[in-house]
Amino acid sequence: MAIRSLAYVVVDTADVEAWRAYGEQVLGMRATDHEGGLRLRMDERPFRMLIRAGDAEQFHAAGLVYPDKAAFDRGIAGLRDAGVAVEPASEAEAKDRHVVEFVRCADPSGNRLEIGWGRVVDGAPFVSPAGVPEFITGEMGMGHVVFPAAKLAETRAFYIDLLGFGDSDEMRVHVPGGPDVGLGMHFLHCDNPRHHTVALAEFPVPSGLVHMMVEVPGLDDVGRALDRAKAANVHISSSLGKHMNDKMVSFYMRSPGGFDIEYGFGGIQPDWTSFTPTISLKEDEWGHHWDFGG
Ligand SMILES: [Fe+2]
Known part of the structure; x- marks a missing residue:
């Protein structure tokens, strides 16, 4: 299981x-x-x-x-x-x-x-200090993480063979200074409808995480987060955009931990019994223009 x-x-x-x-x-x-x-x-x-x-x-x-x-x-x-x-x-x-x-x-x-x-709950309500109505969590979990995976194939096999994950999508991404063929990425789902809960990226990251994603209900909630990030002088790592694979509309910003946090809405929730594992030749439908500086 x-x-x-x-x-x-x-x-x-x-x-x-x-x-x-x-x-x-x-x-x-x-x-x-x-x-x-x-x-x-x-x-x-x-x-x-x-x-x-x-x-x-x-x-x-x-x-x-x-x-x-x-x-x-x-x-x-x-x-x-x-x-x-x-x-x-x-x-x-x-x-x-x-x-x-x-x-x-x-x-x-x-x-x-x-x-x-298991989980332990305390009965206290979630009240956002910034007015976020809610985060999309529940049985879909808190979002997703993208790990650096120098041993890409072996690490994918670990999640699939030992932890029961399945392939959602794979792609090759092109980063400044990277190889012409791009770097491999695998997007893996587990026992909930979120398109991917763990993704693996074939590049080293000093902070220990490529990014983590949290999801909010709507475009306004993403837009307001972008305004708050700009007001707090947070480095915006990627502009607003829409991914090819999970259709998430999101932006990326640097966290105090040095890794990025993707803040998005509208991710698809596939039915895994009728889903076809996919290779995406393009990362985004639009947007997600990266700024690796900051
Ligand atoms: Fe992501």
Whole structure:
């Protein structure tokens, strides 16, 4: 059985206050203090982004969850059988993540994962400090992450063979200074209708993450986020555009962690029983003009 969704992300930072301002005023999430760092709330869960106080800017881990304990137990046994190093987290750590149980491991390219099951909710409503009506989350998870994957084929096989992901799309992207043939990307879905929950990109990224995506209900919510980012002098990494593969209309902006955050709406929700894995020869239907500076 496949992973259900991306439940949360963990980010380390030397500048908690930069993340508080960015999280609340630009992303529109609700920040609460937590052990010297922050929890950023997007919905009914106490947090979807855990910002930990550290000594450098680093994406730490993505929290993936199985639908239930039986699926979790089978999944973890499969990882162990395949020789993947799996480290069980303590009960206190699971409590801190607001899941019932989780283990730590890494994919073949070294991206850290926390794989668990269950959720803990506290009954507090999500009230955005920036007036974001809601984030599109629920069983589709908090959004998607795009990991650097130097070992692209091996890493794709890890998600497909061991965690139950499926191919949604693949493409080759052309970046300044990159090879003429472009760099490979794989977009993978799990057990929810989001077009991709994990994507893999064949290029190194010092921050540990290419980007993560959050989704809001409509164009106005994306436009208002773009206004907030500009007002806060945040580097806009990509203009508004519409992707070929998931039809997401979005822009990208730099986060205090050095990685980009895609802020979008309108992503398609395919029925995987009738979906055909796709190779997209073009990245975008329109827009998404990149500015790698800043
Ligand atoms: Fe994305």
